[in-house]
Structures are given as C-alpha cells and as structure tokens.
Amino acid sequence: MIIAQEKRKTNLAEYILYMWQIEDLIRAYKFDINLISEAVLQHFNLPEEKQVEVKDWYENLIEMMKIEKIEEKGHLQIIKNNIEELFDFHLHLLNNKKDNAYIALFQKSAGHIAEFRTKSQATDDNNDIELCLTALYGILLLRLQKKEISKDTLAAVSSFSEMIATLTAKYKAFEEDKD
Known part of the structure; x- marks a missing residue:
C-alpha cells in the first residue's frame, strides 16, 4: 500500500505494473489474507497502526477482485x-x-x-x-x-x-x- 501510494504519485506506469504484481500475489496466495500476512506483510517493519492499514488495503483488494470476478485473470x-x-x-x-x-x-x-x-x-x-x-x-x-x-x-x-x-x-x- 505504501509503495503503491508513492508510485501512484511519481510514476503511473510503475504503479500499474506494481498493482498487477499485487493482483498476482493475491492470486498466488489464493485470496487468503492470513497467508499473505504470514508471507508478505510480517516482513514490513511497520508500526502496528500501519500494519493494520496495509492489511485492510490487501483485504479491500481481495474483495474488489472477487466482486469484479477477476480471481483467475484480468485486472481491477x-x-x-x-x-x-x-x-x-x-x-x-x-x-x-x-x-x-x-x-x-x-x-x-x-x-x-x-x-x-x-x-x-x-x-x-x-x-x-x-x-x-x-x-x-x-x-x-x-x-x-x-x-x-x-x-x-x-x-x-x-x-x-x-x-x-x-x-x-x-x-x-x-x-x-x-x-
């Protein structure tokens, strides 16, 4: 989320490519926020409030991907x-x-x-x-x-x-x- 926010401000193409990576990461971890937390989020040395914010961001992306029916392929x-x-x-x-x-x-x-x-x-x-x-x-x-x-x-x-x-x-x- 933090990287995405920065890339969105500085370079839209990098932001798009980064978000495609995030979509693929979510798919790789089968839309399971617990697996994503263990494999990815715990490696960020962030204060507790930021960790919650980043986890919420991933959960929102997971929900959006499900709503938009792009679990297998496609982009938000x-x-x-x-x-x-x-x-x-x-x-x-x-x-x-x-x-x-x-x-x-x-x-x-x-x-x-x-x-x-x-x-x-x-x-x-x-x-x-x-x-x-x-x-x-x-x-x-x-x-x-x-x-x-x-x-x-x-x-x-x-x-x-x-x-x-x-x-x-x-x-x-x-x-x-x-x-």
Whole structure:
C-alpha cells in the first residue's frame, strides 16, 4: 500500500505494473489474507497502526477482485482506468503534433507494438499503452523466472520502456500543472 501510494504519485506506469504484481500475489496466495500476512506483510517493519492499514488495503483488494470476478485473470477496473488515462494522454500527445520527440518514440515502437499485438493475440480492446505495459510486465516475470529473453524481444521492450517512461514523465508534469 505504501509503495503503491508513492508510485501512484511519481510514476503511473510503475504503479500499474506494481498493482498487477499485487493482483498476482493475491492470486498466488489464493485470496487468503492470513497467508499473505504470514508471507508478505510480517516482513514490513511497520508500526502496528500501519500494519493494520496495509492489511485492510490487501483485504479491500481481495474483495474488489472477487466482486469484479477477476480471481483467475484480468485486472481491477481502477487499474484499467489508469491505463485509459495514460492512453488518452498518449493520444493527446500524438494528435497535438507539437511533441516531436514523443511522436518519434512512438514511431520507433509502433512496429514492435503491432508485432506484439499479433503474437499475443490481443484484440482491438487492448490499446497500445496496455500492450506495452503487458510486454514490460511479461519481461519482468521472465526475469524473475530467470528465463532467457531474445535480443529481438529485448529491443522491442526497450523501445516500449523508453516510450512509456517519457509518457509517464510528461503525464506527471501535466497533472502537476493542473493542480
């Protein structure tokens, strides 16, 4: 929860990826808050009140995942909304045509995005930003499993990473200007 709050403020893409990890962690522990407490929460050296707050946060996520029927796969609607926010901002940058650097990053990634869309059998419902984030998350999982990743895949994901990093930095600046 504490990490999620900080990431939400500083980098929306990292927040989304972190929340996907949390969803997977909840699934791995079969939605059992006691198992999550034993395996994860007890390792945080937090004051008692913060421990209760973090446990409540996990319990709320568990409940939301059950209500939204994403026990097996899928993502929370609030996270999907964050992806849509980023995608809308991405479209704004592309349509504005004033940010040539970002447009160039997207053009550099566009072929890789199309290829990933085909390989992953994504539908038109999956926007370009969601595809990039999915690829980045997939690489994270492959690295955790110590699996080999091809040079072509690393090149594609590198272009996604650069584009997403730029997008989230610009989004953060945009949000700060609104406040």
